[in-house]
Amino acid sequence: MTEPGKQPPVPRPGVSPELRLIEVAIWRELLRAPAHREHAWRHMVMASLDAGRVDARTLVLRECDDVARELVFYTDARSPKLDQLRTTPGAMLVAWSTDLGWQLRLHCHFEVATRGLGVASRWARIRCTPAAQDFLFPLPSGTAIPQPAEADVTPAPPPLEHHHFAVLTARVDEIDWLELGAPRHRRARFDASGASWIAP
Ligand SMILES: Cc1cc2nc3c(=O)[nH]c(=O)nc-3n(C[C@H](O)[C@H](O)[C@H](O)COP(=O)(O)O)c2cc1C
Structure with a gap:
C-alpha cells in the first residue's frame, strides 16, 4: 500500500500514456483487492514447480505494496x-475479474518467511480472528486422515506464538494483462524494461 508521504510508483520513460494508465489501473485494483471481499483478485491461483511437476492452488491476497511491487499471502x-x-x-x-474483464498473469519471485518481525506482527493482527484457525490445524495440510471429523480443530485460545503461520511475499517482475472486450481484446506486458502491446 502506498503509505502517506510515500511517492507513488514512478512512471517509466518510453512507455506510452495508454499503457501507463493501464499499469496504474492494474496496481490500483491490486491495492483495492485485499480489503474488498467481493473483489475477484482477492483470490489468486499461484502455480509453482514441485520437482519439475506443476502445482497450483488458490490463495487469498492479504496485502499489496504498489511501490515495492509486492503482494503478500498467508x-x-x-x-x-x-x-x-x-x-x-x-x-x-493468475487472477481473473469478470467485473473488469481483465486477466492478470504475474511472473513473481517469492520469499518465504516463517519467523521475524513481519511474521510476528501479522500473526498478532490475525490470531484472534477466524482466519487464525487455518494456521492452528493440528496436522500439516495434505496429511492422510481417516475421515474429515478427525481433523476438527479443538477451539482453544489462539497461542501468541505463530506455530504454523508463514508469510509469502511475491515481488512482481512481469505483468501479462489481458482485457476481454468488444470489439477487440487487448493484451500488454509490463516488466522492468517497460511496457508493450502483444497479440491477445
Ligand atoms: C477460496 C480459497 C482461498 C484459499 N486461501 C488460502 C490462503 O490464503 N493460503 C493458503 O495457504 N491456502 C489457501 N487456500 C487453500 C489452498 O488452495 C490449498 O488447498 C492449500 O494451501 C494446500 O495447498 P498446498 O498443498 O500447496 O500447500 C484457499 C483455498 C480456497 C478455495
Missing part, C-alpha cells in the same frame, strides 16, 4: 509450497 508453515518456493522462487499468480 499460509501454513508446514505447506509443501514453502519448500517448492525455497527451491524455485520463480512462480506465477
